[in-house]
Amino acid sequence: MTQDELLKELYDATLVGNQPRVIELTNEGLNTGVTPETLLFDALIPSLEEVGARFERGDFFVPEMLIAGKAMSKALEILRPLLAETGVETIGKFLIGTVKGDVHDIGKNLVDIMLEGAGFEVIDLGVQVPPEKFVEAIREHEPDVVGFSAFLTTTMPMFKVNINALEKAGLREKVIVMVGGAPVTQEYADSIGADGYAADASGAVKRAKELIHQRALARR
Amino acid sequence: MIDSSINSLSVSDGRVLDIIACGAIASSVREIAKRRGWSVEIHALSALLHDRPEKIANEVEGIASRLISEGKWVAVAYADCGTYGEIDRVCSDLGIGRLSGLHCYDVFAGKTMIEKIFDSEPGTYLLTDFLVRSFNKTVVKELGLDRFPELVWDYFGQYKRVLWLKQGSDPSLDAKAEEVAELLGLPLEVFETTDSGLEYELEKLYCNNYADGGTVKDTEMSLTAGSTW
Numbered sequence A: 001m002t003q004d005e006l007l008k009e010l011y012d013a014t015l016v017g018n019q020p021r022v023i024e025l026t027n028e029g030l031n032t033g034v035t036p037e038t039l040l041f042d043a044l045i046p047s048l049e050e051v052g053a054r055f056e057r058g059d060f061f062v063p064e065m066l067i068a069g070k071a072m073s074k075a076l077e078i079l080r081p082l083l084a085e086t087g088v089e090t091i092g093k094f095l096i097g098t099v100k101g102d103v104h105d106i107g108k109n110l111v112d113i114m115l116e117g118a119g120f121e122v123i124d125l126g127v128q129v130p131p132e133k134f135v136e137a138i139r140e141h142e143p144d145v146v147g148f149s150a151f152l153t154t155t156m157p158m159f160k161v162n163i164n165a166l167e168k169a170g171l172r173e174k175v176i177v178m179v180g181g182a183p184v185t186q187e188y189a190d191s192i193g194a195d196g197y198a199a200d201a202s203g204a205v206k207r208a209k210e211l212i213h214q215r216a217l218a219r220r
Numbered sequence B: 001m002i003d004s005s006i007n008s009l010s011v012s013d014g015r016v017l018d019i020i021a022c023g024a025i026a027s028s029v030r031e032i033a034k035r036r037g038w039s040v041e042i043h044a045l046s047a048l049l050h051d052r053p054e055k056i057a058n059e060v061e062g063i064a065s066r067l068i069s070e071g072k073w074v075a076v077a078y079a080d081c082g083t084y085g086e087i088d089r090v091c092s093d094l095g096i097g098r099l100s101g102l103h104c105y106d107v108f109a110g111k112t113m114i115e116k117i118f119d120s121e122p123g124t125y126l127l128t129d130f131l132v133r134s135f136n137k138t139v140v141k142e143l144g145l146d147r148f149p150e151l152v153w154d155y156f157g158q159y160k161r162v163l164w165l166k167q168g169s170d171p172s173l174d175a176k177a178e179e180v181a182e183l184l185g186l187p188l189e190v191f192e193t194t195d196s197g198l199e200y201e202l203e204k205l206y207c208n209n210y211a212d213g214g215t216v217k218d219t220e221m222s223l224t225a226g227s228t229w
């Protein structure tokens, strides 16, 4: 199999969430000299982006997203140590969690995968994360970005509660706040004083990069 | 996306209220209307739209606009249902009413009770009679658990209990609810709601359309929300 063929097959296997085949092809690629970056940026990430696009168009639904995400995450487990060895600096640290009272986490987990794939160090606090736990984790990990995820009308107000908690703890200026989840809009994000919002996982990566870049420029 | 399995109903010779109803509650709406002797015509939309809530408002708008242009009186038997305010935009544009609350759980058990349920255990997965009855189709199949049973943990791994908001007394549902909880690997709790919450909401819609001068105050109605809980 040529490198192009392998990348194409890896792309296709990820798209349909064929986990065993994704693991096999990732290992095969590495054994035949394909770099971890090539596997990631020329097959895995574009494939998951296509999964997102198909979800948007209504061609895929949640299970298809889930199995594709899980397959990619298995490949990332193999690639992660190798990418670290190459000495590529992480783009930034991203702390994320689903807000208190909410147990939806599929969207958040996909955001994790895409962020990791793009070179972020991701710390995921899980679901039902209370404000004090976010505060504590921000003190401990000093992330560049904190992301709050919510899916219920009743849990969205926790974004503002979390932001208030960060202000009270004197951390608000130290960290970029991003919000997301099915009910969230740019308007809502603006109204609660978040720094950024994204409608999907690829958008979250793009926006986080932009915000980190802007902050770096502002600090110069 | 009309759900043809649920027939429309027209009672009595009075003026008919056309109700655009979510498939998950359409049969309850029909039962209540029959019990109360209301003249209604029910247009049931597929309950599966809940998984694509961004489509609900458009579907409702299409049917409601057509009915209004035919001179019909229209009401919407949907709560917000994950449209995040879009259904309110449609209702206010067309001057029609909907069920209050965020979803049918609010309608059946009352908003305050649902808040209490989630406060006491956020990892609660709610069932209604409809969900118990249709679980294989609306949840197992839709979430791909038939094709990928291993995903049950990804979906429900963070949940701590299943709570069935039980409206009716169909004994065949008891065993089904147990089966659902077992499939999800969670304990089952039952909370009897009856359908009076829905009846109360429908009465408001019905009276608002029929009363002279429009709005009828809650106190003028025979039912009191929360009477059974």
Ligand code: B12
Residues within 6 Å of the ligand: A052, A062, A065, A101, A102, A103, A104, A105, A106, A107, A108, A110, A111, A146, A147, A148, A149, A150, A151, A152, A153, A154, A178, A179, A180, A181, A182, A196, A197, A198, A199, A200, A201, A202, A204, B049, B050, B051, B052, B053, B080, B081, B082, B083, B084, B102, B103, B118, B122, B123, B124, B125, B126, B127, B154, B155, B156
């Ligand atoms: C799958 C699902 C579930 C699964 C959740 C499994 C899990 N582990 O997450 C199950 C079946 C368990 C479930 C349960 C419930 N659900 Co639910 N669920 C959905 C459904 C169908 C899809 C959500 C989803 O996973 N989408 C796929 C992901 C990939 O998309 P996404 O979530 O939008 O995520 C993307 C973006 O939002 C963004 N993003 C996400 N997080 C973040 C964070 C940041 C920082 C950024 C930048 C971006 C970002 O990137 C993601 C990836 O692209 C939605 C309806 C819908 N179509 O939205 C209802 C929905 C969200 N659920 C709803 C409800 C009501 C419930 C229940 C209360 C129902 C019940 N019977 O008990 C419970 C919740 C109980 C609780 N305690 O939380 C309602 C919410 C309505 C409302 N007004 O609040 C919805 C809208 C359904 C509806 N139409 O009524 N649910």
